[in-house]
Amino acid sequence: MSSFVQTSPPVHAEPEAYTERQTNPELYQHFANLVSSLPSSKGLSNNQLHRHDQGWYSSQVPLVGAMVADACFAARPSDIIVATLPKSGTTWIKSLLYATVHRREHPVDAIDHPLTSFGPHGCVRFFEYQQYTRNKIPDLDKLPDPRLFATHVPFVSLPRAIVTSGCKIVYVCRDPKDTVVSLCYFINKLRFNDGLEPLSVEAAAEMFCDGLSPFGTYWDHVLGYWRAHLACPQQVLFFRYEEMQKDAANHVRRLAEFVGHPFGDGEEEDGVVDAIVRLCSFDHMSGMEVTKSGRTDLVVGTVENSSFFRRGAVGDWTNHLSPETARRIDAITTRKLKGSGLSV
Numbered sequence: 001m002s003s004f005v006q007t008s009p010p011v012h013a014e015p016e017a018y019t020e021r022q023t024n025p026e027l028y029q030h031f032a033n034l035v036s037s038l039p040s041s042k043g044l045s046n047n048q049l050h051r052h053d054q055g056w057y058s059s060q061v062p063l064v065g066a067m068v069a070d071a072c073f074a075a076r077p078s079d080i081i082v083a084t085l086p087k088s089g090t091t092w093i094k095s096l097l098y099a100t101v102h103r104r105e106h107p108v109d110a111i112d113h114p115l116t117s118f119g120p121h122g123c124v125r126f127f128e129y130q131q132y133t134r135n136k137i138p139d140l141d142k143l144p145d146p147r148l149f150a151t152h153v154p155f156v157s158l159p160r161a162i163v164t165s166g167c168k169i170v171y172v173c174r175d176p177k178d179t180v181v182s183l184c185y186f187i188n189k190l191r192f193n194d195g196l197e198p199l200s201v202e203a204a205a206e207m208f209c210d211g212l213s214p215f216g217t218y219w220d221h222v223l224g225y226w227r228a229h230l231a232c233p234q235q236v237l238f239f240r241y242e243e244m245q246k247d248a249a250n251h252v253r254r255l256a257e258f259v260g261h262p263f264g265d266g267e268e269e270d271g272v273v274d275a276i277v278r279l280c281s282f283d284h285m286s287g288m289e290v291t292k293s294g295r296t297d298l299v300v301g302t303v304e305n306s307s308f309f310r311r312g313a314v315g316d317w318t319n320h321l322s323p324e325t326a327r328r329i330d331a332i333t334t335r336k337l338k339g340s341g342l343s344v
């Protein structure tokens, strides 16, 4: 049995089942007090958003989790971190990364592949939503190399040990117009669960443009990782969702190379790359039983795994945003990204 299977949670399990975790309510209370003192606002969320001292917003619980992760996470150079804004393709890149890195222990076509049993968010877990939660400090030292984690925090707020350890960061960005539409649909599911009125897409876009969205401002987030990528391309890989859609296989090859697990000629001939692309495709993943009937505990709410799969399309914003709102977002993009060399 692989080490993954021994240490992984069943899909319905509470995070406590994942690894042994010490409790440290004092540390959580310390950061909760700090977060309570920060400016707060309504925003694109089911909860009040608080402004981190680096300028981005998050609801209280994941913000405290991010601060605890910053204080406690001990990185290893072999760690690989998925970093994204919500709704940028996190689920997809987690799947591709997991399937690629673990392809030897878990052949891609195995019927009991961990992605099939646990889903992408059970295989690669968020620091602030799944690991550093509920007053607990996870004992991540017991996990075998390479450890895979995920986070939504901006580059400036990554647990400091990540940057100093030199571990790998895989970032994915997505057209902000598609990101905000996707985010609005997702947040409305959380709002529905909490008995709150849904947000209109236009209201959501207004908040998004004002930076009142989880882990945003969008443009600062993408620029933070883009500049880190330019400064240190061997540590930060930068993908765009739209380009992944155009040529997923090539992105899988680049991902494998970047994380130090390149495909050999034999694997290419055996079609391993294409098999990974198929395993992680929207159509395949959205049809899996773990997606259709599983749930993920994200500390801010338990969500149905199917919520992570909506359309998986490029340009769906044209069906939801008014031309004026689209122009407003494009204008901010042009202004903010000017001279950066980045286009989204």
Ligand code: A3P
Residues within 6 Å of the ligand: 084, 085, 086, 087, 088, 089, 090, 091, 092, 178, 181, 182, 183, 185, 280, 281, 282, 283, 285, 308, 309, 310, 311, 312, 313, 316
């Ligand atoms: P849409 O709401 O536009 O359909 P995240 O994983 O960061 O939460 O992002 C979710 C978005 O990625 C959703 O976008 C979802 O449909 C899409 N998505 C999820 N899995 C995908 C996959 N395997 N391939 C392509 N897109 C995927």
